[in-house]
Amino acid sequence: MPIDPEFPKNHKVIGMHRHADREHFHFVWGPGKEDGESSTDENVQNAYKERGEQYVPLGVHGTFVALDWDSCIADGGCIEVCPVQVYQWYRTENDVPAVQMINATSAGTGEDHQKEGRKDYTDKSEPIREHDCIWCMACVSVCPTQAIKVDQANQKIHQEMKEKLAK
Ligand code: SF4
Numbered sequence: 001m002p003i004d005p006e007f008p009k010n011h012k013v014i015g016m017h018r019h020a021d022r023e024h025f026h027f028v029w030g031p032g033k034e035d036g037e038s039s040t041d042e043n044v045q046n047a048y049k050e051r052g053e054q055y056v057p058l059g060v061h062g063t064f065v066a067l068d069w070d071s072c073i074a075d076g077g078c079i080e081v082c083p084v085q086v087y088q089w090y091r092t093e094n095d096v097p098a099v100q101m102i103n104a105t106s107a108g109t110g111e112d113h114q115k116e117g118r119k120d121y122t123d124k125s126e127p128i129r130e131h132d133c134i135w136c137m138a139c140v141s142v143c144p145t146q147a148i149k150v151d152q153a154n155q156k157i158h159q160e161m162k163e164k165l166a167k
Helices: 042-051 077-081 138-142 154-166
Strands: 012-019 025-030 065-068 148-150
Touching: 012 154, 025 154, 077 138, 138 148
Parallel strands: none
Antiparallel strands: 012 025, 065 148
């Protein structure tokens, strides 16, 4: 099941992943889904077993560059194709279970250029520089599971949620 195009309506903000620059962050939307592509992907499931980590629903990271981590199978095409390095492999900076990234802080120093930069197939592409997107849509086109929705109009939702949560 690809990313729900209406995820801001059908999900709630469950976390805020901050950039260490203290200026930027992206929201995390949940709950995650049980039946995402990663739940049946052999590479992903084997990697979880090898690590001894529990597989759990994770939700959508980002709002105007949104990546459904339950659909993400760690292909990495988005990481290679993005001309402005919006994405990084989250585990190369924070090697922890993905569920712990819901309210994490990252400096953006992770591997962000190669598919092979993934630690293993439990890794996920994280839109750590969501704010740098230039709307080229290359990542959307290349994703094999349609896990990504890029929508300039969702900047308004990001701003509204930011103001709401600041109150
Ligand atoms: S739309 Fe283009 S610039 Fe934006 S995250 Fe995707 S590949 Fe990067």
